[in-house]
Amino acid sequence: MQIEYFQLIDRVLDLNLDGKTITVEAQVPKTSTIFEGHFPGYPIMPGVLLIEAMAQTSGWLLLAAMKFERMALLAAVKEAKIRGSVMPGEMLTIDASIAHEGSGYAITEAKIRVGGKLRCNSTLMLSHFPFPNSDLRGHMDAVARRIGFPQQALQP
Amino acid sequence: MSSTFDQVASIIAETCDIPRDTITPDSHAIDDLGIDSLDFLDIAFAIDKAFGIKLPLEKWTQEVNDGKATTEQYFVLKNLCARIDELVAAKGASA
Numbered sequence: 001m002q003i004e005y006f007q008l009i010d011r012v013l014d015l016n017l018d019g020k021t022i023t024v025e026a027q028v029p030k031t032s033t034i035f036e037g038h039f040p041g042y043p044i045m046p047g048v049l050l051i052e053a054m055a056q057t058s059g060w061l062l063l064a065a066m067k068f069e070r071m072a073l074l075a076a077v078k079e080a081k082i083r084g085s086v087m088p089g090e091m092l093t094i095d096a097s098i099a100h101e102g103s104g105y106a107i108t109e110a111k112i113r114v115g116g117k118l119r120c121n122s123t124l125m126l127s128h129f130p131f132p133n134s135d136l137r138g139h140m141d142a143v144a145r146r147i148g149f150p151q152q153a154l155q156p
Numbered sequence: 157m158s159s160t161f162d163q164v165a166s167i168i169a170e171t172c173d174i175p176r177d178t179i180t181p182d183s184h185a186i187d188d189l190g191i192d193s194l195d196f197l198d199i200a201f202a203i204d205k206a207f208g209i210k211l212p213l214e215k216w217t218q219e220v221n222d223g224k225a226t227t228e229q230y231f232v233l234k235n236l237c238a239r240i241d242e243l244v245a246a247k248g249a250s251a
Contacts, residue, residue, distance in 0.1 A: 075194060102204055103213040105197050125197060 001026050003034060008053040012148050013093070015064055020098040022061040024147070026053055030089040045086035047120075051077060054110035054122045057096040062106055062128055063140065064153040065098065071136060075105060076125040084119045086112070092119075104128060160207075160237040167202040168233075171195060181234035186227060209243040 001008050014023040028045055035043035055074040062072040086092065093113045100107040105127045112120040131137040144153075161181055168185070169176040172195050185191045191199065200211045219225035229235055 075197060100201060100204065101210070102197070102200055103210055103215070104217075105201070105213075107201060125201070127197065 001029055003029055003032050003049070006052065007143065008049065008056050009060065009094070009147055012060065012150070015061070015150050015153060017065060017153070020061070020065065021095065022057060022064070022097075023093065023095050024057050024060065026092040026094060028086060028088055028090050028092065032088070035088055043088050045088070045090075047080075047082045050082060050086060050112060050120045051080050051122060051124075053092065053094055054080075054096065054112060054120065055124055055126070057094040058106075058108035058110055058124055058126055060144070060147075060149070061096050061098065061108065062126055063144070064149070065101075066128065068137070068141065068144070068153070069130065070128045071131050071140070072106070072126045072128040074124060075127040078107070078123040078125060080120070080122040082120050084114075084117075086114065086119055090114050099123070160240050161233060163206055164203065164233060164237055164240065167199055167206065171198045171202055179233065181232075181237070183233050184228065185231040185233065185236065187231075203240065207240055207244050209240065209247055211240070211243070 001010055008026050009024045010027055011025045012022065013025055014021070016022070034046065038044065038046050059072040059074070063070070091114065094110060095113075096108050096110040098106055099109050105125055108124050108126060110122050110124060111118060165176060165179040168174060168179055168189065168191070172189070172191055174189055179189065183189055185196065196213070200213055204210055216225065216230045220227055220230070230239060
């Protein structure tokens with residue numbers, strides 16, 4: 001996890017486009033300036049970053065479902081529950097599924113587990129649109145390769 | 157069974173916190189009711205679920221941007237409801 005760069009997802013563990021699901025892994029760093037302030041003497045992963053991790057997982061699923069021809073952005077947090085704190089160094093397993101596919105948007109359900117135990121869940125709305133430029137498309141392709149996206153998902 | 161307009165008006169009232177009695181068939185969702193694009197996504201989601209359809213928002217927006225249609229054709233509620241009825245009928249015909 002490159003937390004300061006908001007690149008939170010490390011690896012794609014499973015992608016099922018028929019079932020419209022994805023599972024990824026994200027290793028929370030042991031140290032970060034974020035933990036120095038959140039909170040001194042009691043470092044925990046900020047809840048907004050846990051929601052962001054679920055949004056990014058959902059976004060990767062949507063990019064794959066749309067053959068990497070469109071970009072997805074978080075539009076609304078319909079519900080989010082932070083059921084337990086996430087500490088520095090913990091390994092997150094994040095699942096997302098597409099609950100509804102609309103025109104230009106999708107609703108996803110996402111869950112974060114640590115050691116098999118549910119820590120957070122959310123219902124998110126993401127809007128999506130054609131990539132605005134080739135730089136962003138190239139960047140997303142490069143990140144997709146780095147986090148081990150199945151090659152067939154990267155083909156147009 | 158309530159009419160398409162009644163269902164859509166209730167969805168808008170609930171989603172956008174707009175008094176139900178201010179919503180009429182001649183209301184323009186954007187110009188009269190002040191619904192923005194994000195709230196309209198919420199409304200589209202509720203309509204998609206309620207009617208089992210997929211409102212083609214991107215196609216409509218593109219037609220408006222290209223000057224091929226006016227916002228009134230899609231966003232005045234009586235016209236929106238007519239489009240919904242067409243989509244429901246088309247879905248029923250293809251089922």
